[in-house]
Amino acid sequence: MKNAGFDFSRVKALSGSGQQHGSVYWRKGTNQVLRDLHPGKSLHELLKGGFAVSDSPVWMDSSTTEQCQYLETAVGGAQRVADITGSRAYERFTGNQIAKIYKAQPEKYEDTERISLVSSFAASLFLGSYAAIDYSDGSGMNLMDIFSKQWADSCLEATAPHLEERLGAPVHSSAVLGLLSPYHVTRYGFPEDCKVVAFTGDNPGSLAGMRLQEGDIAVSLGTSDTVFLWIKEPRPTVEGHIFCNPVDRPSYMALICYKNGSLTRERIRNKCAGGSWEVFSSVLRTTPIGNDGNIGIYFDAMEITPSAVGVHRFDKENTKVAGFSAQGEIRALVEGQFLAKRVHAEKLGYKIIPGTRVLATGGASSNKDILQVLSDVFDAPVYTIDVANSACLGCGYRALQGLVAESGVSFAEAVRKAPEPQLAVTPTPGADKVFAPLLRRYAELEETVLQESKQ
Ligand SMILES: Nc1ncnc2c1ncn2[C@@H]1O[C@H](COP(=O)(O)OP(=O)(O)O)[C@@H](O)[C@H]1O
Numbered sequence: 001m002k003n004a005g006f007d008f009s010r011v012k013a014l015s016g017s018g019q020q021h022g023s024v025y026w027r028k029g030t031n032q033v034l035r036d037l038h039p040g041k042s043l044h045e046l047l048k049g050g051f052a053v054s055d056s057p058v059w060m061d062s063s064t065t066e067q068c069q070y071l072e073t074a075v076g077g078a079q080r081v082a083d084i085t086g087s088r089a090y091e092r093f094t095g096n097q098i099a100k101i102y103k104a105q106p107e108k109y110e111d112t113e114r115i116s117l118v119s120s121f122a123a124s125l126f127l128g129s130y131a132a133i134d135y136s137d138g139s140g141m142n143l144m145d146i147f148s149k150q151w152a153d154s155c156l157e158a159t160a161p162h163l164e165e166r167l168g169a170p171v172h173s174s175a176v177l178g179l180l181s182p183y184h185v186t187r188y189g190f191p192e193d194c195k196v197v198a199f200t201g202d203n204p205g206s207l208a209g210m211r212l213q214e215g216d217i218a219v220s221l222g223t224s225d226t227v228f229l230w231i232k233e234p235r236p237t238v239e240g241h242i243f244c245n246p247v248d249r250p251s252y253m254a255l256i257c258y259k260n261g262s263l264t265r266e267r268i269r270n271k272c273a274g275g276s277w278e279v280f281s282s283v284l285r286t287t288p289i290g291n292d293g294n295i296g297i298y299f300d301a302m303e304i305t306p307s308a309v310g311v312h313r314f315d316k317e318n319t320k321v322a323g324f325s326a327q328g329e330i331r332a333l334v335e336g337q338f339l340a341k342r343v344h345a346e347k348l349g350y351k352i353i354p355g356t357r358v359l360a361t362g363g364a365s366s367n368k369d370i371l372q373v374l375s376d377v378f379d380a381p382v383y384t385i386d387v388a389n390s391a392c393l394g395c396g397y398r399a400l401q402g403l404v405a406e407s408g409v410s411f412a413e414a415v416r417k418a419p420e421p422q423l424a425v426t427p428t429p430g431a432d433k434v435f436a437p438l439l440r441r442y443a444e445l446e447e448t449v450l451q452e453s454k455q
């Protein structure tokens with residue numbers, strides 16, 4: 001940005017977002033290094049000795065089943081963990097990752113002064129000291145009570161010793177953390193009074209960027225696929241997650257995450273469409289809605305929702321088949337992925353009503369033919385915003401909100417001049433009748449696959 005001539009002197013506040021659940025382990029003494037950053041040197045050079053753990057775990061890690069089982073047993077069961085933290089114990093959630101590091105590498109845990117999420121790590125670089133974790137991203141750790149918004153003692157105790165001091169107190173997501181570090185003021189020409197607003201997770205950032213309203217459903221088609229909703233009265237269950245809402249303090253967001261998103265679409269594109277999104281799209285345009293009753297469930301990697309693995313194909317009689325034609329495979333994949341999302345969102349209490357909008361974001365939301373299937377399965381219009389990177393845009397909006405939040409201005413008022421989402425596609429007439437029986441069948445077939453996976 002500096003090379004491109006960006007005028008940093010006009011920046012009043014900044015915020016940001018990071019991939020959820022990942023964790024960074026700062027070595028003892030590094031807070032002082034952050035305070036004394038020399039503007040003549042790069043951050044890479046200054047901080048290269050600053051980490052107790054060199055390979056930070058990210059959300060795709062699923063090696064902590066043992067820690068999850070321990071947490072659920074210690075706290076009183078899966079539903080009890082969900083009642084407190086918004087989610088039952090999940091492998092990628094940060095608390096379980098911390099527990100594994102404590103067990104496998106106790107000397108590294110001992111050498112850790114502070115544990116950040118990816119979001120609060122990035123905020124720390126701008127703040128020039130350890131930045132607090134915000135309530136919304138903090139909800140993805142299996143450590144925070146999402147109702148009292150404090151770390152939950154029972155979860156801390158089951159995770160690792162002296163953890164609270166390594167986490168620091170969480171803050172609300174529009175909190176001003178402090179002024180930008182002098183390092184950036186000198187190096188880039190930011191004003192001295194530029195404020196750093198709490199950073200948050202990529203999905204909460206997207207909720208802000210899409211300006212989600214109650215009643216909307218957002219579908220993010222990034223590396224992971226996620227579905228999220230704005231909710232007022234959360235009832236955590238053992239499926240899906242409840243996070244604190246990043247833009248409205250009394251509200252919450254529900255989130256369902258799928259590991260087999262774009263990477264699985266890319267695999268089928270490579271196998272059945274010669275590696276071309278154009279060919280993949282043309283197949284979606286020319287194959288029949290409902291795929292002649294054929295349904296596919298594609299879990300290349302162990303799925304999160306539900307916890308099952310493998311590729312499962314069924315014909316219109318629900319009989320397992322070994323394969324589909326290349327065209328049938330592409331349609332089965334995309335329809336199956338969206339049938340799953342609607343079935344799971346409805347299980348969480350979501351109702352598709354007249355006026356429902358589906359807001360799509362993430363890399364694959366640039367593909368109109370994929371969005372058409374989404375619209376047909378949900379029987380609702382799909383909207384997109386100008387930029388696919390809604391998490392980033394949302395954090396620009398949240399920086400603005402942070403400047404005015406203390407004077408009681410709501411997020412909606414703060415961003416009222418921002419462009420509205422644009423209508424991308426509407427449902428194909430008659431698609432609702434095709435998908436009504438397929439939704440029931442998908443739910444039953446998924447249950448069968450889940451039971452088989454448990455054997
Ligand atoms: N035209 C397209 N059709 C379908 N998927 C696409 C298209 N262009 C990009 N993608 C997918 O978008 C994904 C990246 O999305 P992005 O939101 O940038 O990821 P992340 O969630 O990691 O930030 C890629 O994995 C790619 O498969």
Ligand SMILES: O=C(CO)[C@@H](O)[C@H](O)COP(=O)(O)O
Nearest residue numbers: 019020059222223224226257
């Ligand atoms: O684990 C989750 C949400 O709970 C993921 O959605 C991550 O937040 C990262 O997603 P990508 O940006 O890699 O799609």
